[in-house]
Amino acid sequence: MSFRALVLIPLLCLVQAVGAWGAGEKPLRILTSFYPMYVMTLNVVGDTPGVTVECLTEPFTGCLHDYQLTPADLKKLATADLFIANGAGMETFLEKAVRQAPKLKIIEATKGIPLAFPDNPHLWVGISGAIAETNAIARGLAEADPARAAAYEKNAAAYVAKLDALRQKMHAALDGVKGREIITFHEAFPYFASEFGLKIAAVVEREPGSEPSAGELAATIRIVRQHHVRALFAEPQYPAKSAEVIRRETGVPVRVLDPAVTGPKDPRQAREAYLKAMETNLQVLREALGE
Ligand SMILES: [Zn+2]
Helix, strand or coil: CCHHHHHHHHHHHHHHHHHHHCCCCCCEEEEECCHHHHHHHHHHHCCCCCEEEEECCCCCCCCCCCCCCCHHHHHHHHHCCEEEECCCCCCCCHHHHHHHCCCCEEEECCCCCCCCCCCCCCHHHCHHHHHHHHHHHHHHHHHHCHHHHHHHHHHHHHHHHHHHHHHHHHHHHHHHHCCCEEEECCCCCHHHHHHCCCEEEEECCCCCCCCCCHHHHHHHHHHHHHCCCCEEEEECCECCHHHHHHHHHHCCCEEECCCCCCCCCCHHHHHHHHHHHHHHHHHHHHHHHCC
């Protein structure tokens, strides 16, 4: 290779990189709070050059109820350009984060969305909620980074189209089981249930990992028998000991519904994680509730 070629190649690469980013566009470092925000933001950002998306918590962390920030988290928050949170009470550490990194711009994906269950932050578990939050993230990003607004809007529209197609598919399959009563462990499913017309007869463990008392367990077992509950739904993130007790007592099988709060870290896989989790949920519900 000639000396000229050696000089030219890096130069060409440089021109390409600048061209792709657009002149003067600064790299943007986005930090998301937990897995559902990571998945939505990855879809909104897509392959937009110059933008990186990182998740504050590990992809196996699950919901952030009572999550405590670590010193490493505070460092990440201080060096990010934008922080994307679910809000509505999911990230109880937000106030502390604002105090520690006052310049950090925060996008709350539930902000401005009227919540059917005001004390419940699990909006994304209903597909309509995931669509609303994706659109809110896209709007927030477009506002914070207007130079790349067109890319965010285009990517969000493409992802929303996929979510909408899945929502229709699930309605077609589940509308026939409307009114069926289910029991869940952990308060993650009201938006999902209301989307598909299911009734949550009881929630066994409101806080993940908190085992119910003997009295609560007995009350749940009564509900299962009286309401002819067809299925108990545990979550992959929170294996419930009490679910096993109820199964033994009532003979109602325990199945797994996934609120899509954990999944692979690899961005290409993570982009598909919510859609995949919901496809699996659809299969599980069909088997549990179908005739
Ligand atoms: Zn939760």
